[in-house]
Amino acid sequence: MTESTITAKGQTTVPADIRQAIGGAPGTRLVWHALNDGRLFVRVKNKSILDMKGMLTPPKGKHVAIEDMKP
Secondary structure, X not given: OOOOOXXXXXXXXXXXXXXXXXXXXXXXXXXXXXXXXXXXXXEEEXXXXXXXXXXXXXXXXXXXXXXXXXX
């Protein structure tokens, strides 16, 4: 298990093995979530909405117009 300490200024260092595991570099954004049971959840915010362009493709096959979907 990896540990870090919170400084008097409220700062902490992300340990090297964790930075390596997440691909963390200067400027990497972390999102912090405090859970009700006392656990802390931290995730890497590594995607912007622009990175998602083209992820979804329309299904192949018959296309139905919106007007035809309405009762």
